[in-house]
Amino acid sequence: MKKWALIIDVAKCVNCNNCVVSCRDEHVDNDFLPYAAAQPRKGHSWIDMHRKIRGNGPMVDVSYMPVMCNHCDNAPCMKFAGDGSIYKRPDGIVIMDPIRTKGRQDIVRSCPYKAISWNEERQVPQIWIFDAHLIDQKWKQPRCVQSCPTEAMQAILVDDVELKRLVAAESLEVRKPELGTRPRVFYRNMNRFTKCFIGGNIVAAHSGGQENVNGAVVRVLSGRTQVAEAITDAFGDFKIDGLDRDSGTYTVEAQHNLYGTANAAVSLGSSSYLGSLVLT
């Protein structure tokens, strides 16, 4: 049986908010029973944007991650409701029945991702429904995917074996995997939110001043073990990504055959720019 999943590439998201707006355009003031009651005009965003800023000047990156109901395969909201009023369709989409969940404000707190909004006017809990009403009209993708100008979002209809293969092959990740909720919204390049980098600039003495060194080898070591390596670019810069936050002290060793070596120690809390290291 094939089921829907959503893949979002954090590296491609430019925070244009088209996905957010298209979801609102689809659902505000529009009843799609029995899938969902209309979204209210104010106070709801079934797709939300998270932002992460890493590093310190001048090496800073900003990333954006759209978040929404994950259509979990092991959904806490379904268990909490306990009466079938929240159910998973055979195609993997989770629906909160707008009739049967009426008055159940308590359901809002059942989602560990805070993906459920309470519609005060209609007295129902609500989520992004993967545009199931359109999918059932043979649409190939929900509105948010259709509206994304960078193709950062991709809706796929796959069986479990193919999904498992994709997750492994493309290093896809989910939010809060430790909860065991088995989300069906996956992220590519999620390390921009969950990991840190060490960056810096390698220079050498030249004509009474300093010049950036292209092609220096930079190694990051934990104790005596090398954990990563990079080569400086034309501006003498390096950036080694994918390190864990608060993961201890690292040694950074830079080396260039013509200009010599440089070393620095860094105690890694969050992403860190080391400034210029001078080869001697």
Ligand code: SF4
């Ligand atoms: S539409 Fe695409 S690029 Fe724009 S915010 Fe959404 S996911 Fe990011």
Ligand code: SF4
């Ligand atoms: S993300 Fe929250 S609302 Fe959506 S299926 Fe999972 S537990 Fe339920």
